[in-house]
Amino acid sequence: MVSALISIIIPTSVGREKEVKALITSLLKMKNEFHEIIVVVDKSKELRNYLINVKKKHKIIRVLFSSRIRGRCKAKNLGAKKARGDILLFLDDDVKEVSKNYFKVIRETFTNPIVGAVSGREIKPKKKSIIKKIVSNKVGIITSLGEVISNFDANIEKPKIVYALPGCNLAIKKDVFKLVGGFDENYDVGTAYREETDLQLRIKKAGYLLIFNPKISVIHEEKESPTRLKKWFRWYYVLNTYFFLKNFNPSPLKFLFFIYKEFLGCCMRMLIYKKPYPIVYFPRIIEGIVYYMKNKKTTSRN
Helix, strand or coil: CCCCCCEEEEECCCCCHHHHHHHHHHHEEEEEEEEECEEECCHHHHHHHHHHHHHHCCCCEEEEEEECCCHHHHHHHHHHHHCCCCCCEEEECEEEEEEHHHHHHHHHHHHCCCCCEEEEEECCCCCCHHHHHCCCCCCCCCCCCCCEEEECCCCCCCEEEHHHHHHHHEEHHHHHHHHCCCCHHHHCCCCCCCCCHHHHHHHCCCCEEEEEEEEEEEECCCCCHHHHHHHHHHHHHHHHHHHHHHHHCCCCHHHHEEEEEEEHHHHHHHHCCCHHHHHHHHHHHHHHHHHHHCHHHCCCCC
């Protein structure tokens, strides 16, 4: 797929105007390397108007606007449906820039017909934690208890077959995306946590490889605040529980081990963040069980 067309899909919403404008400006400097940019905008008329003006000069910009919040999975599925390219590249709206040979390496990696998805390093401004340094050679691992060892900023030398990839810069063959049913829209509550890992597991189950390629990278500058941290923990316990029950079909004993593992993680996060949020929202695991049971029938479609 050396000459394959790449469609970039960016889901965003009101309050993210500054980040999206910076990303679009960065991407347009590389506009000869991809086919189109599809920005799925929710509620932000300011961003819609900005993009319409940019589109007058750069025809590769496409805008899918809604006056309401659709949710990340619905937005990305819509972008994928409208995309004209052979490769779908999903970028988070707070990605600052992609590396020099980003699009070339993606195409080259996809020349292998059994590769279903590709991603690169996720470089964050903040320093690495001690834990990440210890597992520096471990990337994209999913344990039997649903724990994801991401470590996506690892500076390894060669491309690696993995079980999980970063969602902030995720390239997928369009026909593979259609085959596995796209993103599970049941994740469209709260932070949509684990929606990309869920999709990647289905790509693996369909017989395709996930490739982490350190030759490419993005700078991902996530904002941190007490409000954002609270929201993350509140939905982490709901959606991570949903993710585990859906994808691992655990026995009662295995689920007890999952809860124990989550409690240990809760204690560790309280030490790392020096905040009580992990233990405050830990009981939301129950909500995750209820949410899974409520949506169990629709999970079989994805």
